[in-house]
Amino acid sequence: MDVVLALLAGVLAAASVWLMLDRSLVRFLFGLALLGNAANLVIFASGRLTEGAPALIAKGAAAPEGDVSNALPQALILTAIVISFGLFAFALSLVHRAHKDLGTTDSETLTIAEGSDRT
């Protein structure tokens, strides 16, 4: 199972690099989202894949019974997903605005900041 996850992370990362090399900002963003998912998979796999119950302690008990799966990577991934969701939404609205105001999402033609001087 670890191998499958590792391969999947690799494939996602490769696909994301391909997408990010595109000049279209929208594709770049999709690449970024994929790369984020690859990173999450890496964290998930590095927490060791064990078959176990959720790490919840029954009422009245002091410790969980039997094998539990590692809850920490899941917490980390949840945090990372939340953050990347926020950043992605922000970046998407930025690209949307660029499309509306600057009329393009092609990174080659976006050169306004190059010669700019806010006067």
Next chain:
Amino acid sequence: MSAAWLLFLPIALPFAGAVLAFIAGRAGDRRAPQWVNVGTTALMTLVSLLLLSAVWRDGPQAIQMGGWAAPFGITLVADILGAVMVVITALSGLAVAVYAMADIDEGRAKLGWHALYLVLLAGVTGAFLTGDLFNLYVWFEVMLIASFCLLVLGGDKAQLDGGLRYVALNLVATVMFLMAIGLLYGLTGTLNMADLHVTLKTVDAPGLVTTIAVLFLGAFGIKSAVFPLFFWLPASYHVPPVAVSAIFAALLTKVGVYALIRLFTLVFTADVDYTHGILLVIAGATMVTGVLGAAAQNQVRKILSFHIISQIGYMVMGLALYTPLALLGAVFYLVHHIIVKANLFLVGGVAKRITGSFELDRIGGLYKAKPWLAVLFLIPALSLAGIPPLSGFWAKLVLIEASLEVEAWVIAGVALVVGLLTVFSMSKIWLEAFWKPHPDGDAAVGAVALTRGETVALVAPIVLLASITVIIGLAPQPFLDLAARSAQELLAPEAYVRVVLGGLP
């Protein structure tokens, strides 16, 4: 106040201030958020100074958030380096907050500029004080999202374009950081930095550890704009309002440098020859490309942006040499650089307000019109270039001495030459903006009159920062002592580790 208060107040205060500023802005009075901002940063300065004195007196301080013991909970920890960085953050934050009173227009203020600014400061101090790698990631994100918003807020087209570049590259760095965290966790099972210091010694996978180290190097390299990952910086720092440029220039890349210093003294010290060797090459290349880039520019803020890059090279050089003296130099340089760089951007902003442009060929005559501004420009400019007796001189002196000490002739030579080239670009700004007459005649200078209140708000922070530069220059010994203590702590982090893992406050 107890250490617990001192450690979390620098983070909690700006958050509370942000809420207050936002609500005050909604309530109607447009001046209220500004004053909340200034008040909060002033309080932060006070608290952080208390924190520094506590750390100086009693050694590193740590608290466990929510009472969960390390390495399971999140630790807040301050050693000298962390405390010094928080002090400087608060100080430069205060200076820029005052400047922003006259720089940030009502439209931006209404959209919550001041609240976002405080959230940015909270993210930066959080990054300086956390003892946990994943928590560091979270603070980076807090800082990042606030900086994104500040960069594009108000949204003219150049801001949007520059913002896109900044956002794109920083998001890539973020994902790299996350990936490295995942791998490190898989290897060691912990993300508490003090615990990593202990655990990594028992891990027998030198190749893998070095790979992870280099992944972190890439992530923080983008954040701190080192060669060859710096190109987002000059593409974006010149587009937002001056107050935003100044605080970005002062703090954001330095958080990256801080993270590099922290990780490559506390965690990744197994293969110093290799990792710090890479760092040294990067440092030299960063210095040279930065200063050459600056020489090619003709716009005040772009020149200054490229100089951020070349100065980052000096700090990384201090880390790369990895001797007590070199680390002392790096810490001293960090402090000096934040103050000087924020100040130069602020002076540039005032010059633009008076002459009407950032383009060097469209301005001039400042010396004749405002000789006091010329003095205020010269102090940070000469300090940046390393002219005695200003703060930059000592910073460069220590670093070059450190490189001679280990017989790293090449990097010492590079540092010297880059210093000279810095003088060249500062004198370019001097000649073009201050000395030569204004192309539109003398009447064009000061065409837009500033009100008294505006002048005070614009100039007071510059005077404050310039006087700190002069004080460090004339009486460097206490600051050198401080940096020496922190270098000592960085190279022998036992006290840091003990205070985090021992659970004793």
Next chain:
Amino acid sequence: MSTLILRTMGRLLAAVLILFSLYMLLRGHNDPGGGFIGGLICALGIVIGSLGEGSRRARRALRIAPRLIAAAGLAVALIAGFSAALAGKPFLTGLWMTVGGSHVGTPILFDVGVYLVVIGATLALLLALEEDAGRVNAGEVEEEE
């Protein structure tokens, strides 16, 4: 987009989702759930409602600007954290007391803060995007110099 089906179902779903989000918020301490997921579900409910009814009505129904909700949430979370510090414990430590037979503490306050922050931030982004996409000429969010 605004068809009869979406309008009718949107209103219904919004009500159900908002109620469900409160349930998720309250069960969060000992079971899966909590402020974050509750906040997302609530925001989702409001957005689904707004897809049918239009974002203007959604904003009016909220009564408070989303960003203000987020700020209020941050304030609540900070208060929850500070209260532990005032009691002399590390920041964010849970303080517990028994009110009318049930166990109540600051973590629920913190969760409510998170709930509000998530609702506020998500709605601020999504409603703005929705309006941006819906209007050809958006002049409200942008304030040019």
